[in-house]
Amino acid sequence: MPMRWNNMDKARAYRRLRRSEKLPNLAEVLNAERMESWVIPGGGGLDYYYGASLLTPEIIDNLQALANEQQLVRKYLAMVKGEKFNTGENRRVLHHLTRGNVNGRARDENGFNIGKFYRDEYHRISQFVKQVYRSKVQTSWGLPFDNAVQIGIGGSDLGPRALALALQGSCEQKFPCHFVSNVDPHDVLQVRQQIDPSRTLVILVTKSGTTQETLANHRLLNRWIKHHLSPDADVSYHTVAITSQTSPLVNSKDVRIPFYIDDNIGGRFSSTSAVGALVLSLAYGPQVFEEILAGAHEADMAAREKDIRKNAALMDAMIGVYNRNILGMPATAILPYAQSLARFPAHLQQLDMESNGKSVNRFGEPVNYPTGPIIFGEPGTNGQHSFYQLLHQGTDIIPLQFIGFRQPPREFEPEADGMENYIKLNANLAAQIIAFAKGRKHENANKNFNGGRPSTILVGDKLTPRALGALLAHYENKIMFQGFCWNINSFDQEGVQLGKILTDSVLAGTAEDETLKTCAKILGIDQLGTSG
Amino acid sequence: MPMRWNNMDKARAYRRLRRSEKLPNLAEVLNAERMESWVIPGGGGLDYYYGASLLTPEIIDNLQALANEQQLVRKYLAMVKGEKFNTGENRRVLHHLTRGNVNGRARDENGFNIGKFYRDEYHRISQFVKQVYRSKVQTSWGLPFDNAVQIGIGGSDLGPRALALALQGSCEQKFPCHFVSNVDPHDVLQVRQQIDPSRTLVILVTKSGTTQETLANHRLLNRWIKHHLSPDADVSYHTVAITSQTSPLVNSKDVRIPFYIDDNIGGRFSSTSAVGALVLSLAYGPQVFEEILAGAHEADMAAREKDIRKNAALMDAMIGVYNRNILGMPATAILPYAQSLARFPAHLQQLDMESNGKSVNRFGEPVNYPTGPIIFGEPGTNGQHSFYQLLHQGTDIIPLQFIGFRQPPREFEPEADGMENYIKLNANLAAQIIAFAKGRKHENANKNFNGGRPSTILVGDKLTPRALGALLAHYENKIMFQGFCWNINSFDQEGVQLGKILTDSVLAGTAEDETLKTCAKILGIDQLGTSG
DSSP, X not given: OOOOOOOGGGOHHHHHHHHOOOOOOHHHHOOHHHHHHSEEEEETTEXXXXXXXXXXXXXXXXXXXXXXXXXXXXXXXXXXXXXXXBTTTTBOOOGGGGGOXXXXXXXXXXXXXXXXXXXXHHHHHHHHHHHHHXXXXXOTTSOXXXXXXXXXXXXXXXXXXXXXXXXXXXXXXXXXEEEEOOSSTHHHHHHHTTSXXXXXXXXXXXXXXXXXXXXXXXHHHHHHHHHHSOTTOOGGXXXXXXXXXXXXXXXXXXXXXXXXXXXXXXXXXXXXXXXXXXXXXXXXXXXXXXXXXXXXXXXXXXXXXXXXXXXXXXXXXXXXXXXXXXXXXXXXXXXXXXXXXXXXXXXXXXXXXXXXXXXXXXXXXXXXXXXXXXXXXXXXXXXXXXXHHHHHHSSSOOOEEEEEESSOSSXXXXXXXXXXXXXXXXXXXXXXXXXXXXXXXXXXXXXXXXXXXXXXXXXXSSOOHHHHHHHHHHHHHHHHHHHHHXXXXXXXOGGGHXXXXXXXXXXXXXXXXXXXXXXXXXXXXXXXXXXX | OXXXXXXXXXXXXXXHHHHOOOOOOHHHHOOHHHHHHSEEEEETTEEEEOTTSSOOHHHHHHHHHHHHHTTHHHHHHHHXXXXXXXXXXXXXXXXGGGGOOTTSOOBOTTOOBHHHHHHHHHHHHHHHHHHHHTTOSBOTTSOBOOEEEEEOOGGGTHHHHHHHHHTTTTSOOOSOEEEEOOSSHHHHHHHHTTSOGGGEEEEEEOSSSOOHHHHHHHHHHHHHHHHHSOTTOOGGGGEEEEEETTSTTTTOTXXXXXXXXXXXXXXXXXXXXXHHHHHHHHHHOHHHHHHHHHHHHHHHHHTTOSOGGGOHHHHHHHHHHIIIXXXXXXXXXXXXXXXXXXXXXXXXXXHHHHHHOOSBOTTSOBOSSOOSOEEEOOOTTGGGGTTHHHHHHSSSOOOEEEEEESSOSSOOOGGGOOHHHHHHHHHHHHHHHHHHHHOBOOSSGGGOBOOOOOEEEEEXXXXXXXXXXXXXXXXXXXXXXXXXXXXXXXXXXXXXXXXXXXXXXXXXXXXXXXXXXXHHHHTTHHHHOOOO
């Protein structure tokens, strides 16, 4: 039977959901038994608890029916097999193959084995990393490298950066790695203060090889490195690239070695590809990166299950659809109770908002329902002393996605025993779930908490590389299921193009729109001179 | 005439706004003349451009009328004079006095001059800083300090941290200062790797002297410092406190010197008080901090103007009210085109969402309209490669607040000349404003941009301390005007209390709610042991 690609509002189950009974009173229905038993293993040791959501068994049945009508799991499996799911760009979507052979052998038109290509590139990278460790890879003056700077932006930055930070708690850092993304020169200039230019390995990440910011940052950093090398040194020894085989960087005289990615992996889904592999393997060792891959693969396997009550990513996706489309909630907060996940919400913000912030379906026709929500968040307990006021007592209800771990990532030293603090961290998380769900009546309305504010929790034992890989893949799969449900293409990003075109016209001095020229003037661009 | 405290929906101007004509077509009305001339100086050299908002002259007149009916500027002036505006907590709201004598002489019931108290404390702090610089303040073993760690959370962290980061581009750092906030012990353990414990000055910031996370972090850091001192050294020499005069820290044996704040300044408004003064003066010198104060004072003075077309904070506030209450937009994005403002959106997230995320008016009665929006954001151009997809083509319209500077904060060195990059940065900002406002028609709906997505820009010459102070105060005043308009108390935060109570019950083992106990079990607290 051929695949169906219908808009969500055509689904019978969606119409049933729209008509369904009023919300459960969360304060009443949420009890210990529901809290404890509404749980799904998500792979990599993660458990997804959803008892504090605004669901009833009947709503879950309807969400299952909706998932079936929209063929979410079937589409996932077909995607992993290599069907062209990125219709707008006529590409496959194969990031799953970087971490496992999920469903076999995706080949392109010429019979080329794409999964093998990813594995081979990863093998080249891990060999390269070992050579860097052994000082076999050197500068043109024969110095070993002692630090790395990854230059990339968006998908070439947020995921690897968030993961590198997240591993600080559990893993020994083997090699200092820094990140530069913003074209604001401040970003390069700050990183510069932390590194020895004569020993810096630059990892230049741009799939197309043409990303404006990334190339400008590479020029800026390179100029400074060159300034600190002896005149006969070759600065190109300092740069390796991660790019596609058709990119201008492949044969660039500024690049020592290219490592390859391809168009079947979108930037925001590329953390487990070469884009994350080199910097994370270098920072923590290839073994750690392979544990991330293993955890991600476990989550990918868990997402193949058709029963929504046994598929954490699918349940998470459908709860999101329910909150967004039936309850009309505009945003979702991501609240990790782990300081080392400080940048994980920023990664998810990209992953989700760039994938599903779309107004047309995969055939380019406008959809009649809201799609991707706003995603924002900060680690707890910090947020509790900040924006949680609005989450508790604001006029809008914002569903919450908590992330927590039962134990600290490693043992404490006696002189810095943080167990008291860690217990406080988790006690706060437990308390927040109940405070949001159940509230508290108070005769003073200013001190009253209505409750009924839904949340879910992803809980792992420890924030290990494996758990981190599963966390990453859980959200990738959740977002992809939502995209299928909304019948949109989650894998292109046409919304970023217009800004690029207008920017180029300002820089080239060919802007025709008088308002644009005025904006440029307001921002001092005529005073600063122009630049190509 | 006594002050009126009416809910916004009682205002005639509000009802006119609700009935008003359909939206202007932004792509049509926005031309060079409007872009350039719809501008208000905001103090500190900042210009607030609002031509790309969804306003018409008629709507502005109605917003002026609404501001008049709700007596926004009159209330601001009365607040600064010392009337008790924080009704819920029966306190004044006097952070403006930390940076100028705006309207004179706020005294308490006993005739005590509160502005003078703030100035005197700042004088003590700047003297202390100079003594640290001159190595006159020493450890008990006679070592000079060479680094500082500020421990605080929420209002004792986000503002000072965001400002410290923001000054990196323009100012020479005189003294390395770090920040710790999260009770997750990872936060302390990471900072620990960057400092010499025998030379660490700890700045302990908690107004009440009882903030759970802050005290736990102080214990953890102190234990580690002590471990590295000789047995006869006195670890209390390492800690100064910023706290209220009634706090248990005032006479604590763990504290060397207390500096004082008082209850008339709320945490999130305390960046220009002692809470920000010590760490920022230490990091960059008292002169730099005084420039921040001067800039903030200029913005405060600019906010006294009654004509909305001449008061940037008031216009910004009323545009926010219009977007939220008339157009139904749930969020606002803060998008600084300056990498050093990376944490400024997180500060504003607290400032805005904690102040105005309320559902009851200042008399504790429920309000019938949405109040504070969701605030989120990341620096450009990073965001362009991330969540801007949804901002351009998502199903919801999210109003945007851009921040930019005409020139880089200081001159570039020849070997690291970032001017090409800086021009690209500002060209991108100019392009985004036009792309959002005007869009672009395309026969392929997936490549089509409807436009009509409103924005405003705050533009300064350079991101100097003065501009930064004005930026800070602009938003404080904007948020306060909105609170007055919505008739809510922007200065309390009852929404954070319930979580604290439930956390304490978990930690004390006295939790009665079975669901809460189950949550604690899910998070492994029974395995970890309990803690007081």
